Amino acid sequence: MNPAHANERWHPSRTPLDAGYALELLIEVPLCAWMLVLCARQDPGRHLFQAFALAVQMTGTVTYYLPGLVQMEFNCWLSLMDRLCGSVWMIYPVLTLWDMLAEIRNSQGDVKKRRSPPEELQNMQQFKRK
Numbered sequence: 001m002n003p004a005h006a007n008e009r010w011h012p013s014r015t016p017l018d019a020g021y022a023l024e025l026l027i028e029v030p031l032c033a034w035m036l037v038l039c040a041r042q043d044p045g046r047h048l049f050q051a052f053a054l055a056v057q058m059t060g061t062v063t064y065y066l067p068g069l070v071q072m073e074f075n076c077w078l079s080l081m082d083r084l085c086g087s088v089w090m091i092y093p094v095l096t097l098w099d100m101l102a103e104i105r106n107s108q109g110d111v112k113k114r115r116s117p118p119e120e121l122q123n124m125q126q127f128k129r130k
Helices: 012-040 046-070 077-086 088-111 117-129
Strands: none
Touching: 012 046, 046 077, 046 088, 077 088
8 A cells, every 4th residue: 555546546656556457357367267267167268378377367466466566565564464465476486486487497397307407517518538
C-alpha cells in the first residue's frame, strides 16, 4: 500500500500499479485457469506451462513491489505486512521451479550417468594424451 492508491485509476503516479493489476486480470488469471485445466487432464505439457505461469507471476510481483522498495516507501506497519505477504509470491515460484529442475535432473540421471566436473576434466586430459 502506498500513497498512489489514493489517486484515481491510471493517474500518472499509479500507472505501474494499474499495469500490474491489468497483468493480473488479463494475463495471470487466464493462465491460472488454463493451468487448472491442464492439471485436471494430467496433460504432459503442464510442467512447461507451469514454469511459464510462475515466471509471469514472479515478474508481476517484482514490478508491483520494486518501485516502493527502491523509493524506500513506508507508510505504516501495513506496508510491511503487505510486503511480507507479497514475498510468498516470490518464494513459492522459486521453490516450485527448483523442485521442477530437480525432478528433470533426476529423471535424466537414470538415462545418462552424470559426471562431476573433475571427472569430466580427467576424461578430457586422457583424450588429449591419445
